[in-house]
Amino acid sequence: MRIIAGRWKGRRIEAPAGDLVRPTGDRVREAWMSIVHPLLPDARVLDLCAGSGALGLESLSRGAALCDFVEQSPKVLKVLEANIAALGGHAGVAVHRDEALRFAQRLSAGAYDVAFADPPYASDVAQRLAELWLAVPFAAVFAVEHSSAVSLPSIGETRRYGTTALTFFRYQS
Structure with missing residues (x-):
């Protein structure tokens, strides 16, 4: 996998071996980033179910x-930390070994x-995180x-890319 744009454009990052993680495809990640790109300069970003860290690193x-990465698997965390180090690190990075729902439940509005959240498709975590955000x-x-x-x-806006969908929820004050 490669970083698509920005200061690390073209730099490679690794995906964890095996089926522990399903990396977001380049086309979907590019669409995802195109949608949120205007919000990213100086943003505080959260990458839940971070896996390789591709979404947070792209941000x-x-x-x-800053970006807080949340990942529960120790094996996957090692790959995430190696990816951060390979890009030279970043002062605004924090890595949390925690379950995404548990971490999100402690957050304030x-x-x-x-x-971002990219939970396993076979779980109900996407639905539960959406309900928590609501x-x-x-x-x-x-x-x-x-x-x-x-x-x-x-209430979310969903875009479909084959078997993958991205749903965006926006806070309206």
Whole structure:
């Protein structure tokens, strides 16, 4: 995988081996970043179910001020930390070994400008994170990747890319 744009454009990052992680395809990640790109300069970003860290690292590459990465698997965390180090690190990075829902439940409204979640398709985590965000909008924009066969709350805007869907929730003050 490569970083698509920004200061690390073209730099390679690794995906964890095996089936522990399903990396977001380049086309979908590019579409995702095109949608949130105007919000990224100086943004506070949250990458839930971070995996390789591609979404958070892409955000930092495009000017985000900080990114909190949340990943529960120790094996995947090692790859994430290696990817951060390979890009030279970043002062605004924090890596949390935690389950995405547990981490998000501790957040207050407005804690982040942009939040991403890319949970396993076979779980109900996408639905549960969306419901949690609706109760406590912890980011101005919350974007969730999920199977296109799954519907998230209709307040979100969903875009489909084959078997993958991205649903965006925006806080309206």
